[in-house]
Amino acid sequence: MxxxxxxxxxxxxxxxxxxxxxxxxxxxxxxxxxxxxxxxxxxxxxxxxxxxxxxxxxxxxxxxxxxxxxxxxxxxxxxxxxxxxxxxxxxxxxxxxxxxxxxxxxxxxxxxxxxxxxxxxxxxxxxxxNLGIMWVGIEATTLITAFLICVHVSRESLEAMWKYILICSVGVAFAFMGTLLVAASAKSAGLSAHNLLLWTTLRTNAVHLDPVLIKAAFIFLLVGYGTKAGLAPMHSWLPDAHSQAPAPVSAIFSGFMLNAALYCIMRYVPIIEISTGNTSWGLDLVAGFGIFSIIIAAAFILFQTDLKRLLAYHSIEHLGIIALGLGLGGLGTFAALFHTFNHSLCKTLSFFAAGRLGQIFGSQDMEKMSGSLRISPVWGIGIFCSILALIGIAPFALFMSEFQLLRAAVDKGAIIALILFLLGAGIVFVGALGHAIPLVWNDPQKPTARVKTNAVEFTLVFAPLAVLLLLGLWMPETLAQALNTAADVIRQTGGTTILMPGGKQ
Amino acid sequence: MNSAIEIMMILLVLSDMALLGLSRLRTCISIVSFQGMLLGVLALTMQLSAITPRLILIAAASFIIKGFIFPFLLRRGIREAGAQYEIEPFVGYIMSVIAGLAMLGISFWLGAKLPLFAANTLLIPAALTTLFTGLFLIIARKNALNQCLGYIIMENGIYTFGIVSVAEIPLLVELGILLDVFVAVFVMGIAIYHINREFDHLDSDRLNILKG
Structure with a gap:
């Protein structure tokens, strides 16, 4: 085949x-x-x-x-x-x-x-x-999705789009500088022009790369791709873009576009680690950005009034959690990848619900949307359960991946990271629950007729919830194995069997 | 050949300083267009002994896009918006030039630190100065057109850095990058058009409805 x-x-x-x-x-x-x-x-x-x-x-x-x-x-x-x-x-x-x-x-x-x-x-x-083409792809997503934010042209959406395109383009330009520095160090290591930017060759030859150049490169890459991934303090475009875009667009932004940028950082991690001699210099930087994002997001979640902005700050928090797991290494990498899927699925569902409720109430203000459960039981349950899952309530899969991350932190003895993570998660728990309960359970402000939902909408809400619940209770053997193989690509212990490109194995 | 490169680098740094100190948008656009043409020539001069069709293609593409198409798009933006000057920048023009000199100093220090192979000691600092100048303009100016110019200048800096330190990047990658930058400026142009129509100004400082 x-x-x-x-x-x-x-x-x-x-x-x-x-x-x-x-x-x-x-x-x-x-x-x-x-x-x-x-x-x-x-x-x-x-x-x-x-x-x-x-x-x-x-x-x-x-x-x-x-x-x-x-x-x-x-x-x-x-x-x-x-x-x-x-x-x-x-x-x-x-x-x-x-x-x-x-x-x-x-x-x-x-x-x-x-x-x-x-x-x-x-x-x-x-x-x-090819890491250059990867960069081209990331910049292309920025440019393509810019107009998705202002499908409805309004003052707010134009403002969000301008911030998005300017901040992300500049950020991603930094990542390009980083890519060039990697290429420069590969050139001084004697790689040929064809292999200069190929990930597989860089990975196998990582030992020969110049550590000083690679360190400089990684700082540029982390800031650049970190901007696109919404890591604090480069996150300022994210809440605006997520809140102004139509709900399906917010869902792919939060569900995957941020992860795509983080994926680029994941690709560079093993190269950086090997060339700097496994001192976990790069990993510590990633973890630092992760923790900072969690804390910043937690502070902003407390004072949100707009539902989609609340969810946007949740994205910053969860991308921070994934970055923290990546930075911890070992079991943390496994937890980070598991969390990626859980967060994407849950955040997609929550934006679906927020979008539909927003259409029904004609507003995204959480005060005006109170009593969602009475107006639309299906989407009300959707938003409530997904916020519960996002703040890490027990049987859902997000709790499991965060729990594994805690174990990874304890194993590594990263006590400060552990305390700050728990502090951030605690603030988010209280803050988001405080917003979610009146949103769902209070009486509606204006008497509005109950909205009917069809079978497709019903499935869209309950299928993701069922999957999240199932994964929280039981991890299938195949999934665990797949996660481990994927994590081994990042952890340099395994996966060194990758051969030169072009060869069919 | 080396002295020619040196002169080009000095011109590049001088044009950066001019961009920091000037307020008339039209003049700024002309300078950026000059920078673009300069870089096209630089790409050829760097490899004078081994000119390939690939090199000519890249140099010509960036010469035309940065030297002619970008200025054309930006000038049209000015005509439509009727914005001739940056009224009140965050950082004044004299302070901007002083900051520019500081950035030049930092670039020389960084250039000496990085173990890069370059044909001339001026190349890396000039590239970094241009990068920082672009970034500074994006932060210090309020006019959306000026911010777009800042992005082009920043990209010019990175492009210089690229041809200086790694000239061997595959053609496909280089064309992809050029296309992305081209589309980025194009998209920014459309965004500016919409902003001007909706708000009647291009002051990004006053785009402040969304908070928190």
Missing amino acids: DYEIILWLAITIPAISGLICLLMPSPKAALGVMCAAVFLASLSGIFAICEVLPQGRVLFAAAGWLFMDALSAYNLFVMITVFCLSSVYACIYFKEEIIHKHLNVKQIRLFTCLWCEALAAMTVVLLSN
């Missing part, structure tokens, strides 16, 4: 379908093409993932420029989950807007086109072996 074609398909299907979306005559047709494209691309992705994850194989394509190892396969799986759910949700969300004439055909065409292109760009990030 030639897997080269499959990797290509995962990128080209959404890229071409995006252009087809522009030609569609009606909103319905455009949304249909978009969903079909997402599912087809997901199918080819799943096909490759099934080959990579259980057997620990590495697939190469395009003379070693594209590849898929366990880490990219796992992240691709998370992305596919987020995109499939969000595409179905987008149809429901926009049906409402089209009925009320908030959107015209042109806007829908543009939206569906950009949505598909965003999927293609993120797939490029995950499948690219």
